[in-house]
Amino acid sequence: MPFKLDVRVRPIAPMGNLLAYANVTIGGCFKIDGFRICSGEKGLYVNMPSTQDNKGNWRDVCWPVTADFRRQLNEALIEGYGAAIENLQATLEATKGAAEKPSLTGALKENAGKVKSQPVKAAAAKDGPSR
Numbered sequence: 001m002p003f004k005l006d007v008r009v010r011p012i013a014p015m016g017n018l019l020a021y022a023n024v025t026i027g028g029c030f031k032i033d034g035f036r037i038c039s040g041e042k043g044l045y046v047n048m049p050s051t052q053d054n055k056g057n058w059r060d061v062c063w064p065v066t067a068d069f070r071r072q073l074n075e076a077l078i079e080g081y082g083a084a085i086e087n088l089q090a091t092l093e094a095t096k097g098a099a100e101k102p103s104l105t106g107a108l109k110e111n112a113g114k115v116k117s118q119p120v121k122a123a124a125a126k127d128g129p130s131r
Helices: 067-100 104-117
Strands: 005-015 018-026 030-040 043-047 050-052 058-060
Touching (some): 005 067, 018 067, 030 067
Antiparallel strands (some): 018 030, 030 043
């Protein structure tokens, strides 16, 4: 039976084979933090949340009990990583476009320089009483 999984992935600048951290909320009622998405010779894989014991060994804190749930969890996390990377790329493209547009301050300064270089015209005399 498939579970509803809400996946949150936080990509990082790669550190060795580590690419991202993630958390998963299962069925809207149980949240697990500390998943790690890594790259290896065979592609992306998921490390379960783990803790270090007093001898320096790492032990998984939790793990899927069935192969079906392990597959569902891994697929959800890997897809979440792909979506997070796509969002980052879209944001990068959007900011590139914004950086190419001239800023209002820059446009005002440029226009001020053009105005200063233009000859000054005498103001036309007005007919009628002055205030």
